[in-house]
Amino acid sequence: MSVESSASVTAKGSEQGHQARFWADEEADLLATDREHVIRDSKTPSGDVLISNLRGPIITDALYRTFKKRGLRIRYVFTIDDYDPMDSQSLKEKAAWAEHMGKPFAHIPSPEPSEASDFARYYASRFLATFEGLGIRPEEIHWMRDLYRSGELDKQIDLVLRNAATIREIYARVANVKKDERWLPIGVICENCRRLGTTYSYDYDGETVAYECRPDYVEWAKGCGQSGRISPFKGNAKLYWNLQWCAMWDHFGVTYEEGGKDLLTAGGSRDRANEIYREVWKKEPPIGLVHEFFTTSGGKKMSTSKGLGAAASELVAIYPPELVRFLMLRTHPKRHVEFDPAGLTLPKLMDEYDQGGDAFLTEPESDKAKTWLLSQVAEDPEPPGFRVRFSIVADWLQIPSVDPHSEAEERKAAPLNPSEQRDLDRRVALARVWLERWAPDEARFSVLSELPAITLTDAQRRYLESVKQLVGTTSDPEALQQELYETAKRVGLVVDGKVSRDAFSAIYLAFLGRPSGPKAGWLLRALDDDFVRRRLDEAVKAR
Numbered sequence: 001m002s003v004e005s006s007a008s009v010t011a012k013g014s015e016q017g018h019q020a021r022f023w024a025d026e027e028a029d030l031l032a033t034d035r036e037h038v039i040r041d042s043k044t045p046s047g048d049v050l051i052s053n054l055r056g057p058i059i060t061d062a063l064y065r066t067f068k069k070r071g072l073r074i075r076y077v078f079t080i081d082d083y084d085p086m087d088s089q090s091l092k093e094k095a096a097w098a099e100h101m102g103k104p105f106a107h108i109p110s111p112e113p114s115e116a117s118d119f120a121r122y123y124a125s126r127f128l129a130t131f132e133g134l135g136i137r138p139e140e141i142h143w144m145r146d147l148y149r150s151g152e153l154d155k156q157i158d159l160v161l162r163n164a165a166t167i168r169e170i171y172a173r174v175a176n177v178k179k180d181e182r183w184l185p186i187g188v189i190c191e192n193c194r195r196l197g198t199t200y201s202y203d204y205d206g207e208t209v210a211y212e213c214r215p216d217y218v219e220w221a222k223g224c225g226q227s228g229r230i231s232p233f234k235g236n237a238k239l240y241w242n243l244q245w246c247a248m249w250d251h252f253g254v255t256y257e258e259g260g261k262d263l264l265t266a267g268g269s270r271d272r273a274n275e276i277y278r279e280v281w282k283k284e285p286p287i288g289l290v291h292e293f294f295t296t297s298g299g300k301k302m303s304t305s306k307g308l309g310a311a312a313s314e315l316v317a318i319y320p321p322e323l324v325r326f327l328m329l330r331t332h333p334k335r336h337v338e339f340d341p342a343g344l345t346l347p348k349l350m351d352e353y354d355q356g357g358d359a360f361l362t363e364p365e366s367d368k369a370k371t372w373l374l375s376q377v378a379e380d381p382e383p384p385g386f387r388v389r390f391s392i393v394a395d396w397l398q399i400p401s402v403d404p405h406s407e408a409e410e411r412k413a414a415p416l417n418p419s420e421q422r423d424l425d426r427r428v429a430l431a432r433v434w435l436e437r438w439a440p441d442e443a444r445f446s447v448l449s450e451l452p453a454i455t456l457t458d459a460q461r462r463y464l465e466s467v468k469q470l471v472g473t474t475s476d477p478e479a480l481q482q483e484l485y486e487t488a489k490r491v492g493l494v495v496d497g498k499v500s501r502d503a504f505s506a507i508y509l510a511f512l513g514r515p516s517g518p519k520a521g522w523l524l525r526a527l528d529d530d531f532v533r534r535r536l537d538e539a540v541k542a543r
């Protein structure tokens with residue numbers, strides 16, 4: 001196999017896979033094969049998508065792809081919840097948006113009027129572009145403003161209002177949320193101030209509801225005091241979250257909807273919605289797994305210039321899309337992920353990703369292979385070709401004489417094909433960022449153009465003298481590495497039966513001026529043979 005990373009990972013290759021079914025297959029097993037299915041996801045365009053918010057959409061997309069592959073008839077529907085009121089605390093603190101608190105995002109001005117007509121479209125277009133780049137492509141995208149204004153949801157609204165008493169009872173029973181006996185689960189858009197987060201609605205007569213825009217109804221927005229009666233239809237009002245959820249399920253015939261743990265805990269929004277769907281709509285709610293949180297560790301650390309900001313757009317701009325998908329899919333959805341881009345996270349992630357690519361070639365039914373496949377932007381990608389291990393690319397970048405392209409071709413012993421070249425280019429770009437921002441000191445080095453002032457022991461000199469004889473004997477860095485070990489043993493650089501640190505540190509001192517560095521076999525292979533011999537000579541003679 002012409003894959004760099006395969007050698008060290010074969011032992012792990014088939015550990016998984018035989019104990020439990022792959023999580024996405026387990027979900028597919030739950031869906032009846034004799035009917036059509038709809039999988040739904042949604043997002044409120046309230047601001048930039050955070051990295052942690054990508055886990056849900058990527059899991060949903062992976063499930064959708066898996067369901068399709070399994071032969072299920074499935075439609076993927078996405079709704080943009082742009083009728084939700086602005087209620088985020090972070091926005092409240094920004095004076096520019098304070099006057100819009102409580103209004104639907106669809107009715108709030110765009111932060112960049114030249115780019116989008118309103119706040120919701122501005123942020124929705126950003127996350128839809130992020131999704132597109134990640135290969136998340138719902139078959140249908142619906143805007144809540146259109147669904148409400150067109151009257152398509154009027155039937156749902158009428159059903160909710162007629163069953164308000166049942167819904168109040170379920171709120172109290174399932175979530176211990178008590179509402180007074182007049183309260184209706186709908187937010188009317190105030191005719192005066194256009195807020196909907198501040199309105200209290202009551203008294204549905206089949207055509208209109210009464211409402212009051214209360215100054216103190218919610219903490220995060222101030223109502224204007226207006227009151228009156230208005231038709232709740234054709235976009236004048238929005239169903240509260242749980243009810244809108246049910247309305248979506250019914251309207252689109254949703255049979256599968258996964259969600260984050262924050263919403264799907266016992267007694268939480270989803271439980272309430274499920275119960276309401278059963279009792280009011282008389283239907284069985286969609287099934288769907290609950291994914292655990294994806295958190296970025298060290299909140300403060302992340303916001304520094306060397307960290308990775310929490311915005312998804314930044315991660316997506318730096319990591320190739322396959323790696324972002326892989327990051328979200330490599331861990332079972334029901335396990336918490338704590339992500340810190342610093343240190344060796346990226347080389348390890350890339351190695352694991354490459355192992356997945358290897359598995360795709362050798363064990364396509366393994367969990368690793370399935371995860372790799374679902375991490376691709378294309379649903380039917382070409383199999384992985386020749387790849388260079390990420391840490392080696394990072395080493396190459398630090399050796400001025402090395403040209404990654406020709407080095408890679410030498411390793412492959414053949415020209416790179418276009419996709420292999422693209423893969424290499426991506427690794428080079430990513431390794432540059434990693435070296436700049438996240439690499440630990442031991443991964444950073446530079447080959448000194450002159451022999452630095454160093455002091456070696458006699459044993460170390462003998463060692464370097466012998467190493468000189470190895471130069472040019474093999475083009476395989478792994479074999480050279482092995483020979484460097486054997487040579488150390490031969491010259492007696494052994495402590496407690498193991499090769500002494502002194503051996504390799506002699507090499508690092510001679511080339512890098514410090515006692516540690518990248519794998520010596522790779523380092524020496526990456527340098528010009530004559531240069532290596534000359535430097536070793538100089539080091540042996542130095543006093």
Ligand SMILES: [Zn+2]
Pocket residue numbers: 190191192193194195213223224225226
């Ligand atoms: Zn008002």
